[in-house]
Amino acid sequence: MNAFRVLMIAAALSTSSSLAATYTVKSGDTLYSIARATRVDAPTLMKLNRLNSTTIQVGQRLNIGGSAAPVVNRPAAPQPQAAAAPSRGGVFVRSAANRWLGIRYVLGGTGGGGIDCSAFTMNVFRSLGINLPRTAAAQWRSGSPVSRRDLRAGDLVFFNTMGRTASHVGLYVGDGMMANANSYRGRTVVEPLFSNVYWASRYNGARRVLN
Incomplete structure (x- = not known):
């Protein structure tokens, strides 16, 4: 997952009402990218949301367990595509x-x-x-x-x-x-x-x- 995707997910979490412990799935998200951004591992996310597979749908609201941590917004330095994390999972x-x-x-x-x-x-x-x-x-x-x-x-x-x-x-x-x-x-x-x-x-x- 590249730095832009991390920032997009972090921004979505930081703007949720009263930092509610939920995340709404957006286009391009995977269970693994959400897990990485929220620091809740994929198996835990599956248990919290009673998922039988890693398939998620755009617009789906996921319980991420507890209050989301405050996000400090910092300008991100541009990164080349090659610097993106290897496997999402x-x-x-x-x-x-x-x-x-x-x-x-x-x-x-x-x-x-x-x-x-x-x-x-x-x-x-x-x-x-x-x-x-x-x-x-x-x-x-x-x-x-x-x-x-x-x-x-x-x-x-x-x-x-x-x-x-x-x-x-x-x-x-x-x-x-x-x-x-x-x-x-x-x-x-x-x-x-x-x-x-x-x-x-x-x-x-x-x-x-x-x-």
């Missing part, structure tokens, strides 16, 4: 992924007692209000293809580990790293993606389900 994806790290790997497991690769990604996105299919092969057919050079935090990354396409899935978290439920290590971990020979040689591609 990257911060929230990494936060959600952290909640599932260190859990024991169990083939077919879907909960806190044990989890496999596709259940890991499914649970991370479920906490963001996005429903993914249960298997890695089905997740491979979700979203839109992303080239290796355009990867950003929140993209699903797929590997051929069993002689077939997309037999393993992980979650790209930025800086050349991915989070995944790793059967060899026996738990969910964050590890290098392309600097790891094993993963680099088995990489199939990526899909983007978080825009």
Whole structure:
């Protein structure tokens, strides 16, 4: 989200009557841009507003929980487009992924007692209000293809580990790293993606389900 969008949302909050703890969705807003501007994480916004997904509508009034903090208006220095924040949902994806790290790997497991690769990604996105299919092969057919050079935090990354396409899935978290439920290590971990020979040689591609 660029600096102009932050200022627009901040201005909307500062001019709300008596700083009421609500925000009215405007054209171009996403749940993640609103969460960043209001400092209320996306999962909390979803709970406060009983949202079943991250889809929001222009004109929709969102409860942002408590009184909005006063906004100090300062002139913003012009910023080039390249300086805009990378992924709108990257911060929230990494936060959600952290909640599932260190859990024991169990083939077919879907909960806190044990989890496999596709259940890991499914649970991370479920906490963001996005429903993914249960298997890695089905997740491979979700979203839109992303080239290796355009990867950003929140993209699903797929590997051929069993002689077939997309037999393993992980979650790209930025800086050349991915989070995944790793059967060899026996738990969910964050590890290098392309600097790891094993993963680099088995990489199939990526899909983007978080825009």
